[in-house]
Amino acid sequence: KLVSKKWKAKPTSVDLGDGVFIKDGEMAIITGPCSIESEEQIQKVVNHCVENGIRMMRGGVFKPRTSPYAFRGMGIDGLKLWHSIASEAGVKIVTEVMQTSQIEEMYPYVDIYQVGARNSQNFNLLDELGKVDKAVMIKRGISGTIEELLQSAEYVFSGGNEKLILCERGIRTYEKASRNTLDLNAIPILKAKSHLPVIVDPSHGIGIRAYVPQMALAGVMAGADGIIYESHEIPEKAYSDGQQTLDFAQSARLAAWIRESFAMR
Numbered sequence: 351k352l353v354s355k356k357w358k359a360k361p362t363s364v365d366l367g368d369g370v371f372i373k374d375g376e377m378a379i380i381t382g383p384c385s386i387e388s389e390e391q392i393q394k395v396v397n398h399c400v401e402n403g404i405r406m407m408r409g410g411v412f413k414p415r416t417s418p419y420a421f422r423g424m425g426i427d428g429l430k431l432w433h434s435i436a437s438e439a440g441v442k443i444v445t446e447v448m449q450t451s452q453i454e455e456m457y458p459y460v461d462i463y464q465v466g467a468r469n470s471q472n473f474n475l476l477d478e479l480g481k482v483d484k485a486v487m488i489k490r491g492i493s494g495t496i497e498e499l500l501q502s503a504e505y506v507f508s509g510g511n512e513k514l515i516l517c518e519r520g521i522r523t524y525e526k527a528s529r530n531t532l533d534l535n536a537i538p539i540l541k542a543k544s545h546l547p548v549i550v551d552p553s554h555g556i557g558i559r560a561y562v563p564q565m566a567l568a569g570v571m572a573g574a575d576g577i578i579y580e581s582h583e584i585p586e587k588a589y590s591d592g593q594q595t596l597d598f599a600q601s602a603r604l605a606a607w608i609r610e611s612f613a614m615r
């Protein structure tokens with residue numbers, strides 16, 4: 351496989367411009383709400399990122415929701431609004447693309463196209479993202495194996511897009527005490543098998559706000575190249591995933607802990 355370390359030994363460095371990288375040997379921090387909700391909310395999160403030296407912000411404008419009646423995102427207009435605020439502040443945008451028809455309309459406003467867990471094996475979407483010259487982050491499928499994640503990455507990489515990042519976000523197991531089971535094992539295994547950077551999402555991985563920081567730090571120590579986690583000014587009022595979202599004080603503390611832990615690794 352092209353994403354295999356056997357094919358390419360040198361770790362892949364994903365360059366997002368303006369000195370922002372996701373790569374082996376650095377610790378990427380990506381934070382932001384589950385969903386982009388309003389201009390005011392965007393501005394608050396962007397300020398939080400800037401104040402804490404966080405150069406990448408996450409947030410969904412197209413949301414894959416279990417219930418069709420749940421908030422499904424602000425759509426392309428939300429992304430345009432976000433881009434106007436974030437680019438001004440030098441903050442990069444990480445957001446989910448749900449279908450091929452969205453790739454082009456999102457293109458001017460996105461820095462990393464996120465492929466969500468539910469679309470991890472949407473092979474048509476992966477094929478099309480293989481033709482784009484912007485970074486792509488693929489989340490592991492809800493019940494996806496490590497091998498399946500690597501094969502999904504192979505679709506994009508073999509299409510010609512080598513700006514690729516893998517994300518461990520927890521898998522569905524028999525355990526019901528947490529939302530998902532964050533598979534820390536996947537981190538060293540993916541790092542050993544592939545030259546691609548690996549980032550960890552402890553928010554979806556455990557789904558319980560109080561435990562997100564320790565799972566994030568476990569991810570750092572397991573060898574991750576970055577952490578992506580959810581934050582919001584008032585998590586209890588978030589339109590989605592509030593139960594696993596940190597407030598800004600918790601997020602600032604976690605960002606500092608992530609950097610300290612990485613320095614000790």
Ligand code: PEP
Nearest residue numbers: 384466467468489519554
């Ligand atoms: C998200 O990042 O908010 C999200 C929907 O994640 P996942 O696809 O991992 O469930």
Ligand code: MN
Nearest residue numbers: 384580590591
């Ligand atoms: Mn979420």
